[in-house]
Amino acid sequence: MKKTVVLVVLFILPIVAYLFFASGINNFGKLPVLTENISDITEVDDTYTLQDKITILGFLGSDLENKKGIAFNLNQKIYKRFYEFNDFQFVMVVPNGSESKVEELKSELGNLADVVKWNFAYGEKEQIQRFFEGLKTDLTLDDNLATPYVFIIDKDKNLRGRTNDIDEGTKYGFKATSVADLNNKMEDDVKIILAEYRLALKKNNAERKNQ
Template sequence: MKLTKKRVVLFLLFIFPLICFLILSTGKNNFTKLPIVTKNIVDISTIDPTKTFKGNISIVCFLGNNIDENRGGFFNLNEKIYKNFIKYNKFQILAIYPDGKEEEVQKIKKEISAFTDMVKWNFIKGSKKNIKALYTSFKAKDSLKNLYTSKVYLVDKNGDLRGRVNDADSKDGKLFGYNMNSVSVLNGKLKDDVLVLYYEYYASFKDKNKNKADRKEVGL
């Protein structure tokens, strides 16, 4: 492949920083595929037919019945995660809220949109039954109180829940969700894991293209 100025610029802007991140970041988790902690969770289309986990990298959060009381975590999520990944392909945040909370949702949307492009924020209304069914499928260790949890969840393109199986801060090493009230968790864990997941897909895409090129060379 001919090395052009455009390719060099693209490499320096996008691929090289990601490779540097993986080399410099500490922890075994960054050098392997991000673990699947729950396979085949319920798809978000069961709540909103216009949305899906499939083909996307999704951050899922549950707003609950007391949105105003819990708003701090959602602003943390916006600042530390959303703004870092808004330009990434197929990235989305799905904020799920119960019927009857439209007014509170409009308020928080207005506050966030004052300094953020909301194009990849998706606020999804659902019934109590459907919200609980979705959360139950995660098989997470924490309960969903008042349809709210301070944890946010990372779902891959296949609709599997990703997390950690060797997390130092979890009793059994398993990390299902990331505490959005903790800036250190968002910066030090969720941000890292989203990058690892993107690199996993990039590496898979690169391997597929290489295999196609190899097969073409031998006439397959």
């Protein structure tokens, strides 16, 4: 018995501790809400809504030719892994007049994946700027109304992120020009929020059966 206890202390507990810390604290709870009840994208373009959707929100701006790298990174690292989940969508905000550039980009993305949930919302400069400011982040849009960062919005239109990120402290968005940020952080956080809703759905279904 003594030998068993010693073996557990020396070998098993360190492994368990390592797995706990290596997985990251975000994997053991809900993804924090950073901004509650942001404006709906309908205030920019009423073709789409954020309500009751899990949304990856981005601002590609007017210089789409130089934002293709961002789109391809997101497509390969995030979109292709999760787009088949119910109520999951991408919404990329671009200025009015970008329609032909968007169609070209969607055509190129379509060679790599089904782009059915790649949505593009069009708006005027003032609308886009006001909508972005409503996220209440520490980030800004450039002169082309673009940012390399993308954001996770939940079904209640809350901005989700990290409050204790090892690199940034409060992390509002994920840098789509960084494959490491998408692979090591954003993918995990999207998994967490999807798991939240799956668990909530199972709980609701169980409660209905017990009624």
